[in-house]
Amino acid sequence: MTGAPTRWGRMLEEAGIRTTSQRLLVLDxxxxxxxxxxxxxxxxxLHEQGERVGxxxxxxxxxxxxxxxxxxxFTQAGEIVYRLCGPAKHHHLICRSCGLVIERVEEEAMAGFRAEEVYGTCATCAGTS
Amino acid sequence: MTGAPTRWGRMLEEAGIRTTSQRLLVLDxxxxxxxxxxxxxxxxxLHEQGERVGxxxxxxxxxxxxxxxxxxxFTQAGEIVYRLCGPAKHHHLICRSCGLVIERVEEEAMAGFRAEEVYGTCATCAGTS
DNA sequence: CAATGAAACGATAATGGATTTCATTGCTGT
DNA sequence: ACAGCAATGAAATCCATTATCGTTTCATTG
Incomplete structure (x- = not known):
């Protein structure tokens, strides 16, 4: 696991997580x-592609x-789902219809309420293009 | 189940759901x-209060x-939670910290995105009173 | 280069919320 | 009263997630 660290290797390193082949596969x-x-x-x-990770x-x-x-x-239909996110502080707009996730950097405080996740319908799915 | 319909009975009736004692208990x-x-x-x-509803x-x-x-x-910590809501079209602000739910009637479209549920931190919990 | 201990791995079992099944009960309209 | 259908609920089942625990890997030390 030594040698030139890949993109994923660098991510793990910076996060203080030991790099292992399994973790690289999950990140991939x-x-x-x-x-x-x-x-x-x-x-x-991973299994389909022949990799053996528990x-x-x-x-x-x-x-x-x-x-x-x-x-x-996030939570979708009773199960936890995961998504790689950029390092900048942001919150999310998640479309319940198509699953699209938009990362929003701007702070949108509504009546003192700090939004972290917004579930709803995106412009495309709403037909309100 | 005939006679003066209570608040719950009226709600069920208007929704086209047959009124039963169990449903009234759940609504209560x-x-x-x-x-x-x-x-x-x-x-x-309901069980604690001696009622027998499956x-x-x-x-x-x-x-x-x-x-x-x-x-x-809503979904909280992997389980589904329910809340009686007013009839007006609205969306929700849900505080992840204290569980508070705020019903918002105004339409707040963000970049064409129609918000339905907003998870975050309320003013009180954020200390941003 | 072998020994060592800590961290990571993974097959399996256990957990727990939610749903399905199905026999029974109770309305509802005729 | 009666036929038909909806509702009920105990038990079985489903399924994502977590806990268990023996094994393996890895970095470090002698």
């Missing part, structure tokens, strides 16, 4: 998706990545 | 809470009430 799996994905889905995709490890990795702030978690 | 249980509550909690409270029925009742738009559902 995450990185292929723009929309949030579940731990089960990542596990299944489901437990996928869950553990995602949890520590979330704790480190590298990924954000 | 809901009505005692300002913050969202889980089906299990309602079931436990957990299944509590779930079914809450689901149909939600379908009729009389209650709104």
């Amino acid at each position: 799996g995450l990185g292929r998706h723009r929309l949030p994905v579940s731990a089960q889905q990542i596990h299944a995709e 489901l437990t490890t996928v869950y553990r990795t995602l949890t520590s990545l979330a704790a480190a702030g590298l990924v954000h978690t | 249980g809901l009505g005692r809470h300002r913050l969202p509550v889980s089906a299990q909690q309602i079931h436990a409270e 957990l299944t029925t509590v779930y079914r009742t809450l689901t149909s009430l939600a379908a009729a738009g009389l209650v709104h559902t």
